[in-house]
Amino acid sequence: MxxxxxxxxxxxxxxxxxxxxxxxxxxxxxxxxxxxxxxxxxxxxxxxxxxxxxxxxxxxxxxxxxxxxxxxxxxxxxxxxxxxxxxxxxxxxxxxxxxxxxxxxxxxxxxxxxxxxxxxxxxxxxxxxxxxxxxxxxxxxxxxxxxxxxxxxxxxxxxxxxxxxxxxxxxxxxxxxxxxxxxxxxxxxxxxxxxxxxxxxxxxxxxxxxxxxxxxVRRAFIGIAGDTIELPRRIALEAGTAQTTSVRVRRVEPGGPAERGGLRDGDYILAIDGKPVGGVDDIVRLMDGDKIGHNTELLVFSVAGRIEKKTLLPIARP
CATH class of the missing domain: 2.40.10.120 (Thrombin, subunit H)
Structure with a gap:
């Protein structure tokens, strides 16, 4: 009982x-x-x-x-x-x-x-x-x-x-x-x-x-689809960031700026030109018209398992 x-x-x-x-x-x-x-x-x-x-x-x-x-x-x-x-x-x-x-x-x-x-x-x-x-x-x-x-x-x-x-x-x-x-x-x-x-x-x-x-809306285009996800703590520690979320690349458009710059499916985008990326809305906001035709640096945690910097040349949104 x-x-x-x-x-x-x-x-x-x-x-x-x-x-x-x-x-x-x-x-x-x-x-x-x-x-x-x-x-x-x-x-x-x-x-x-x-x-x-x-x-x-x-x-x-x-x-x-x-x-x-x-x-x-x-x-x-x-x-x-x-x-x-x-x-x-x-x-x-x-x-x-x-x-x-x-x-x-x-x-x-x-x-x-x-x-x-x-x-x-x-x-x-x-x-x-x-x-x-x-x-x-x-x-x-x-x-x-x-x-x-x-x-x-x-x-x-x-x-x-x-x-x-x-x-x-x-x-x-x-x-x-x-x-x-x-x-x-x-x-x-x-x-x-x-x-x-x-x-x-x-x-x-x-x-x-x-x-x-x-x-x-002026918008730069790099050719990716991504999702806002929880950032694994081990990646945040390795990158030296306090971020708890990030964007994981789900698809890279063939022949686009992201592919030419070395971005791959599964990469985590941590920052764009030194500004933290905590979600897809940050990418939408940061990839404005001023980025078109200018080298843009992305800090990523790559599918290879290391922190890397990728340089992309955004184009105008098709």
């Missing part, structure tokens, strides 16, 4: 469920009012979701939502309708930036996607009807993915989640339990079944900055 430990407090499943529900409801209350329905004006018909990221009407959505439209119609959850101009688009990340003709009221804050961990709560919010939100919730399943979009382009720094995307939710925010936007939901990944994907907020922030400054 067993004994019951009187010091063990039984878990109240109902209380846990209430706390989970309350965290989701609170996050939706914070971000939901910033989420709008986006419709193309002129050209081919289409619609999706978007969300304001500033009080003066800057709205983020998917590139495939706006497509080739120059002007879009914006409908907020409270029924306000206005138009906006497409400031710029980035096919590689499926992100577009819109400037509304007038303030749309509420706006959401972009969080730091590098702080995400597998298992964190992820909440997808959309406004497919223009008058009400749809909300789905799940967990972050994987981080820092490089995946092929339906257009055939490689998308970097992708978050995988099981928070289902309803029709029309594409372009809406993926939200953390504390009410910060951690990604931009996208529905253009090939083979997505019972899983959903979002472009990480740090990459979205980079794209927004590039569009605001240059009207487009």
């Amino acid at each position: 067993g004994f019951i430990d009187k010091d063990i407090v039984p878990v109240d499943d109902g209380a846990l469920m209430d706390a989970y529900s309350q965290s989701i409801a609170s996050a939706v209350d914070i971000v939901g009012p910033a989420v709008s329905r986006i419709e193309r004006v002129g050209g081919r018909a289409g619609h999706g979701s978007g969300f304001a990221v500033s009080p003066d009407g800057l709205i983020v959505t998917n590139n495939h939502v706006v497509d080739d439209a120059k002007v879009v119609r914006i409908a907020t959850p409270d029924g306000f309708v206005t138009e906006g101009r497409v400031l710029g688009r980035d096919v590689d990340t499926d992100i577009a930036l819109i400037r509304a003709n007038s303030s749309v009221g509420a706006w959401a804050r972009l969080g730091d996607s590098k702080r995400l961990r597998r298992g964190h709560i992820a909440i997808a919010i959309g406004n497919p009807l223009g008058f009400e939100w749809t909300v789905t919730a799940g967990i972050v399943s994987a981080l820092g993915r490089s995946m092929r979009s339906a257009s055939g382009r490689l998308m970097d720094d992708v978050i995988q989640t099981d928070a289902a995307l309803n029709p029309g939710n594409s372009g809406g925010p993926l939200v953390s339990s504390n009410g910060e936007v951690i990604g931009v939901n996208t529905a253009v990944i090939q083979g997505a079944q019972s899983i959903a994907f979002a472009v990480a907020s740090n990459t979205a922030n980079f794209v927004i900055s590039e569009i605001l400054r240059y009207g487009r």
